Amino acid sequence: MVKAVVLGAAGGIGQPLSLLLKASPLIDELALYDVVNTPGVAADLSHISSVAKITGYLPKEDGLKNALTGANVVVIPAGIPRKPGMTRDDLFKVNAGIVKTLVQGIADFAPKAFVLVISNPVNSTVPIAAEVLKAAGVFDARRLFGVTTLDVVRAETFTQEYSGKKNASEATVPVIGGHSGETIVPLFSKVSPSFQIPADRYEDLVKRVQFGGDEVVKAKDGAGSATLSMAFAGFRFAEAVIKASQGEKGIVEPTFVHLNGVPGGDEIAKATGLDFFSTPVELGRNGVEKAINILDGVTEREQELLKACIDGLKGNIEKGVEFTKNPPK
Secondary structure (H helix, E strand, C coil): CCEEEEECCCCCCHHHHHHHHHHCCCCCEEEEECCCCHHHHHHHHCCCCCCCEEEEECCCCCHHHHHHCCCCEEEECCCCCCCCCCCHHHHHHHHHHHHHHHHHHHHHHCCCCEEEECCCCHHHHHHHHHHHHHHCCCCCHHHEEECCHHHHHHHHHHCHHHHCCCCHHHCECCEEECCCHHHEEECHHHCECCCCCCHHHHHHHHHHHHHHHHHHHHHCCCCCCCCHHHHHHHHHHHHHHHHHHCCCCCCEEEEEEEHHHCCCHHHHHHHHCCCEEEEEEEEECCEEEEECCCCCCCCHHHHHHHHHHHHHHHHHHHHHHHHHHCCCC
């Protein structure tokens, strides 16, 4: 019996994400929560002939409590979208408060759930979630994930002509670090099966993976950001977590985790000087079974990218921690 919850289910990411989760045969119960429109979204999705029983909740009448009670997996896409000229950092003040409130609800009503944070900026919102769960005495680093799968999906897609795969996802293109701009580091030297990126295309591909979201913001001309591709990425990662929790072996996905709280994380923390980092992890019944260090043997250029990533991530992580300790008045 798997109960999945989407917090922010009526938004641009939340609706397509809820659709994908409703269609999944792995989910028995799906609860949707948002500040507006969730009963309507749930009613619409309830007409789909799939396994999951679906309910929609609003804040009134203990909606958050009812949505979260009994949850196994909670996905958080809640927050305002990025607009033209807006960085992920610009989103911080609004989205940080939203995430803090929702994670407090998880601490109160679903402390054992796997928590998948999509809300931007992930580099800061995941540390916020960790601090809230720590304060409540229910933090388990193995069960808290920042969803960075969209960076991987983009890297797979943008390099498809070189991997030669009809289905781009059949190539493994590790993307590590964080989930914004220069903190995103595609490791093209570690692709599997091995393929070569032409030297004259390398820098453009790195930038496209790092700033692919800007393409979508520009193309939507002020009408939104990457919602559909993010929903797909969030669903892909949620399915991986569910499959692993049910005993499927060999599932490895990059995700933004608290390094010192997961097996194998200490080595990466020592190499980067960071508490949080996106790295491939092996998933199991209890979440992260092992963080995999793929930093050894990277190229000189990738080392330069990592340095910029680490410098950027330090400030992002500190900002999240500081927000929980000294929230704005």
